Amino acid sequence: MVAFQPFWQRKTLEQLSPEEWESLCDGCGKCCLHKIEDEDTEELLFTAIACRELDLDCARCRSYGRRFKAVPECLNVRELASDNYHWLPRTCAYRLLAEGQSLPDWHPLISGDPQTVVDAEVSVIRWAVSEARVRDDEWFDYVLDGAEL
Template sequence: MTDRFWETKSLDEMTQTEWESLCDGCAKCCLHKFIDDDAADAPATTNYVQQSEEIHFTSIACDLLNTKTCSCTQYARRTELVPDCVKLTKDNLKEIFFMPTSCSYRRLHEGRGLPSWHPLLNRGKKTAMHREGMSVRGKTVAEADADLDNFEEYIALWPLQDLD
């Protein structure tokens, strides 16, 4: 894809192929996350982050993630194999509050455009993204190897925010 369709089309106007190509492949969505709420009466599940809450990404990656390529080894079946896996769609994008601020879908939804390291701006290659430290490559522990009873010890300290 050589045309810059993301600059001329809304997310709703994009074809499925265009939609899929927006994913930068950082794999941050494949990380376990938790909400720090400090409130004893906080709900067990939530559909939004309250003002007193903060989302923490951990370095614990889904066992289906290939951490070298930052891609799912079972992409077509991921929601079947991992019931908590959320398939990002045009319809649910507004409700998925836990996507990192660097997520290309979130950036476009918020009117911020694609980051300079995005593969669509770099001949389809993830090299710039990895070089800038915006992917999870080399920063994770497999879910099967993590001590999930002490997940707070895995809070990600590497860049989750936008670089540009």
Template sequence: MSEKQAPFWETKTLEEMSDKEWEAICDGCAKCCLHKFIDDETVDELAPTAVIFEGEQVHYTNIVCSLLDTKACSCTRYEERTKLVPDCVKLTKDNLGDIFYMPSSCSYRRLHEGRGLPSWHPLLNKGKKSKMHQLGMSVRNKVVYDHDVELDAFEDYIALWPLEDID
């Protein structure tokens, strides 16, 4: 009788994963596509940031990039996304230390923090996203496109649901 081998996400660190394994860790929730900001009263103009200081908090909106397919929760131009949208989030092994801008339910963040994959993750559900959508852990049916709103009024679109993390 052969012993069942543990899945790669339980035996490897994120840094040790192959590119294929790394991509498979993405749960496909599309929360990384949400426009986010850090409330900083010392800055007059909004700008992308790669740092967060003590006492600051990332605020998520329900505004998404126009490249997002909101039903499938996937980028329509995934390979070109960072060229087309310069401030697009591209989490890599090299910038894992900057994972603060990802919601607590993000599978990369969960593994980085030693919390394991959530029960709704597609890798634990035959590759399907249906449980994730049923539990409300994706952006499906919760967002508006950035070209449909006045971005200067982003405070009107602050959303608390991206902070939800179950199991």
């Protein structure tokens, strides 16, 4: 008898249905954090500053169905070329699978519980700040250590 393999182990990211694609998102909210590029080193820096549409109580987009209209600079992960997945957090399922890695134990598709993302301290819920609360000249104050993502 052949052992059952979940869809994310049988298919490439390009082969996923829209429903499968959406279910891979762990809901951490990290892709909604602003990134800045260091002009001197061209290094991509993640910040603790969240998009204004991210509800920081639940790490969900308030405008998900119309996010690209509400926030034109919103990152469309599905359209992102795999060689640009470095724009995604190290814990992101899309990045992990593209790099040939497994989903972590806290991922809702493994644990069966979305709360495990928060319990594992992967979610932005406890530490992100809305861009509405940060002045433009303060953004570098919110740069995260790469180990945090």
